[in-house]
Amino acid sequence: MPRSDYIPTAEQQLWRDALALIAQTPDSLHAGVARLADLVREHLGVDRCDIFLLDPRLDELILQQLQDTDRPVRMKIGAGITGLAALQRQTLHVPQMAKDPRSVEIGDSPSFSSILAVPILSGVDLAGIVNLQTVATRHFEEQETIFVERVICPLVLLLVNAWRSHGDLKQRNSQIQALNELGQAMNSGLGLDESLELIASRAAETLSARGSAIRLLVSDGSLALATLFTLEEGKVDTTYEKRIAEFVAATGEPILIDDLRTDDRPGRLGSSLVSVPLVLEERVVGTLTLMDKMTTASGRRLFSDDDVSVLFALSSQIAAEIEDIRLTSRLQELVRSERQQGQQLRSLYNRSRALLESISDGLLAIDREGTILEANTVARRILGRRAEEIEGGLVSRFVDDNPPLSRWLERGEQFSSRVITLLCRDGKVAAMANLQPVYDEEQQPTGAVLTFREMGEVGRLVNRVIGVQRTFTFDDILGESPVIEKTKELARVAAGTASNILIQGETGTGKEVFAQAIHNASAFSEGPFLAINCAALPRDLIESELFGYVEGAFTGASRKGRLGKFELASGGTIFLDEIGEIPAEVQVKLLRVLQEKAIVRVGGDRTIPVDCRLIAATNRDLHRAVAEGVFRQDLLYRLDVISIDVPPVRERQGDLPIFVARFLETFAERNGKVIEGIAPEALARMEAYDWPGNVREVENVIEHAVAMTRQRWVTTEDMPPFRAVASGSSTATPPDLEATSVGLEGAVARHEAAQRAMYLEALKTSSGDINQAASLLGMSRATFYRHLRKHGLKSIVSRMRREAHN
Template identity: 40%
Template sequence: MLGKKLLSKNEGFVKAWKLFISKGIIEKDLIRDVIAYSWMRSKLHGVDPMDEEIKNELSDEAFEKKYRKSIFLIKTAMPFMHSLRQIVENTGFIVRLTDKDGYVIECIGDYELIKKYGKLNIYKGCNVQEAVIGTNAIGTALEIGQPIQVIGAEHYCKQYHNWASSACPIRGEKEEIIGVLSATGPKENVHPHTLGMVVAAAQAIGKKMKLEKTNKKLDRANKHFYAIMESISEGLICTDNKGIIMDINLFARRFLGLKEEDILGENIHAILDQKNYDRIMRRINNGKKYEEEEIYFKTKKGKDISCIVTVTPILDRGTNEVEGVVFTFKESKTVHSLVNKIVGAEARFRFNDILGNSKKIKEAIRLATLAAGTDTTILLLGESGTGKELFAQAIHNESQRRKKPFVFLNCGAIPRELVGSELFGYVEGAFTGAKRGGHPGKFELADGGTIFLDEIGDMPLDTQTNLLRVLETRQIVRIGGHNVIPIDVRVIAATHKDLKKEVELGNFREDLFYRLNVMPIKTPSLRERKEDIKIFIDYFIEKFSSRMEKNIKGVHESFYRGMMNYHWPGNVRELQNVIQLVVNIVDDGEILTYKHLPNNMKSSNLPKGFGFTEQLMSLEEIEKMAIVKTIQEVDGNLALASKILGIGRSTLYRKIEKYDLKYVSK
């Protein structure tokens, strides 16, 4: 109950209010500054202090929208509002909650009062800002941003003079006002401690909202972290600074064949051998990152699997000491496959890319196509430049391994002492200069796919022994290592040498020869398929003229004849280089003729035994050579050729028939 002191003060409030309303004078001795300023604001807003019914409320639809928008505030505040009501339950108080705009969004308490004083903007949906109903605890608290208690005649509007109200702003995460909590009742029932209770409740609401938002963020972050851990396509293991496993994701569990309950709380030693465990613990102890290095994990079945691992220490920000460690890893095979894609370890050519219509090339393609349907070892035999790698790639792309790596190694292009390490890999410290952490060999990189061993006739004998063992066991052991690594690789070998002769000379192992010679395929030389030369000429002219932006108007028959009469020791590779040279030097818009051939081909463009040489020749050979050379020089003009040769045209025709030179006169 208000004591005599508060009743006396209220009489002073009435006197001050009347003086302000009638004359606009502020009696500072009778009224607080905060109330005086509020009265002046209310007057500026045009609020009528004598208005008996002040109505400013939301429609049902607008209120529902505002209510939903404030639902988090309402749910948090309601328990505190009920507690506050219980404290003042017998004193006829109403507890209200407004949003930041001054609209009442919840109201509990003495419903008889709400019903009796309904016109006082107490119920839900009403607005209680100063601009609407003048000085009041909620509206003034919104204006000044501070808790306040307004009693009796301190209210600007007369109809509120029988009321007392205490209000306190509720602040959000950034200390912005998000609502106001108030307790309102008859002025004679007000108590000085009411404001303190409202302030305590409002602050508790704000703190709980902040805490719940923080907890929601943490919960969301934890869910996201768990979802990320479980969904990433690589293993992830978290340990403390002693190596005790605290967390392990789905990929790692499946990879190691473990259940979560089997491994959590165990030491990392359970899935690492002693050597790798010691390496890891050294990194944990010195706080250094262990990045992209190879270690072996032990699975539940006891199998050792090579993995590429990154170990990241978690450091305490204050002490910089290691608190824990995060392991991320992928199986080495997966990393190797990715590396192969990046560096281009894949086959690009197919059988459709092999040019030619000759019987010999068609037969080679037929055999290669049959071989591609099997998983047998293939030996490609042929001179340099006949397209053995092209065949190897086409076989791979036609096989069931087409989506796996295609790895190439030229056994004759690297130092003999390095062939073994290139093929089978090596472990750390295997030899001077060995890479830290070791290095996988070509067989590991080709796992699941095809390895193409070109110029296998140049492979050192000691490496041949190891290769034979790999072909028989389908397993490799890195140089300097002990771990047996199973592989699934299809081998295609190639050579320009006569391997049978190399076996006889002791340069090639006989058992390896028979292991490789399961499916021999000969790639024919260009001399054996001269009918395909024109196809190659047209193909390479189009290719290089387009690349060099040259306009080649056409190709004269003499150019084709000159190219076909050459013996092509370098096969298709040499022909390609010749066309590239010709297209480089020819003027734009020219027609290619005999004169555009390289000089070495002009002097030796006849089949072997028909060029100008220093050896002794018969008269018939000299005559044949002279006729061929003359016809070529005049671009097939037989009338002109007969004049130059000093013989009749009919005689020239007979000699062409005699020496079978129809291909020259075409």
């Protein structure tokens, strides 16, 4: 409430009139704000009073007096004196706008001479702006400014809050009434289809949505659209709704999304959306989704947390009603068609079987002795056996776990998200499993229900969140030179196998692009593609990242343990980049994984089978690394089943113009420029360069040139400085570089000599300890090692180590 001690006696009437206006609750918020603006204009004697309110979604100020018109006025934060006051959250007073440089620069309307812009603050948050303007020059007095800040602005907030509270109260009362009516209607004996139609329409009406949809889980585990209600005419596209509903059903969690898409074609629903699971006894049986919130009395057009709460309250009632209707309908049909009690029991048995078959995971019902009583279709498919081969047998025949399942069954204990090994007809398969015990009336364990999902399925789900986008195919690999065509052909042949692949090449040649192309062309393309840069992982964490860890494996370990990348990549491809940088102790474990197709988590002792394709990449000479004793020879043999050498740019005759053309097009479009091509002398300069950074460096040079050029053609002046190859190279140095090549080469030689001395000094200081030397220079071990190899210092490291130990 505004403080009356700030209100001059002459303005007491304005205060009383404003409070009376707030108490009356106008027909609309905009009308109320407009009336308050008129009161301020009349009492303060200004020519214009504009009240802007902030739209936090768009970071814009909206002039409330014109909000209901066909052309509402919106102003960006920071634009004009008004926007500047909002940006700075400070009152701005401009007595003569024509003489104020801020006015000229910002571009306020010249029809008014003076302006007073006062921010409306709710605590520290900006809520809007009160803007007073006069045609004649006017110096607003300090008392007038204080009056606007401490009285008018709080009055605006009071009006807005009162209106929104009034609107929300009316809406909540309407929702409660609608829920009561819906509950009465659902108990009126309607059939399932009629009840679902009623639920969908009333839910949309209650929460002011343009559409609603109910989906139910069916026997094959998919979500079927049971009913759809919409205010749209004609055919409605439910693509967005279905995608979100599947996610909600899979996670069991609600989701609230604003601005899901920008497609405003007719028949498209889903710009804002709220979806909740229909849960019965901790089991998801379907989803309820509302789409496209309509404008409410309080001006809100997006779904809120309150809407989610209302839907949650409604969802449990809907789920129970659906189940009751289903059960009642089935029993009534049973009584009509089968009079005998035995047939009724059989129908109930079929119902339980249908429930077993409706889940998407494999399921085994087990008694306390470990005998399998039931196996659903998914379980039979994964195990590769018929029902009669599974049911009646011991679970130990099909599940290998440590400790064994029998111990869990005896104790009546449960577990979740545990990796087990399934003994299938075609071999061992890793699976993510949950065990839920079953108790009798005396709370004694009588058995359990085991559900499981193949790790490949889990990996595909996880890959949606953490996986690399597998966007590259062989068609995306640029170049037409014979050497790159030969490399692509070899990679295509390799993609058709299940063998390990080693991709070698200098930095920037596109080794990961080849890896993704091989994956997308292989039998593993439906599985995940996980890429790991071995040099980027800390030495102490690389083992747990690759192979996972169990609970308590080390300080700070997750309570439930964690899956490794090899498990997550099951059924797909794991790409190990910079494979030459992994420590020796991890090389031993990686060799075992490649030999046995199984991993052992850090801190664990159980072998977990993995089924994924390995592609490794390196820019090092691994054969030399083997000779130097830093890489295992037996591991190299396992990795180098199929070797693919990606050629550097300097060996790809004729491909450089192709790179240039593609990158010019890409970066011109990205920068909003029209680039017709590259000048011949600029291309000649590029062809004279040896490109140690290969395709990545070409891309960077073109990006720089496009950003710098002001013409339609890229010239040498637009390009960054880089050194041409020596005159003895097969590619001649352009004339414009010949004059500077000698001096430039001398500078480069001095620079490289200084670098070599720096790395040698770091080695001496650390007595040959590479990790310590790299730390002294502030770089990673992998980067330091590459510089040692470049400057021929690797042999010195071994000698320093021997001298340090003697």
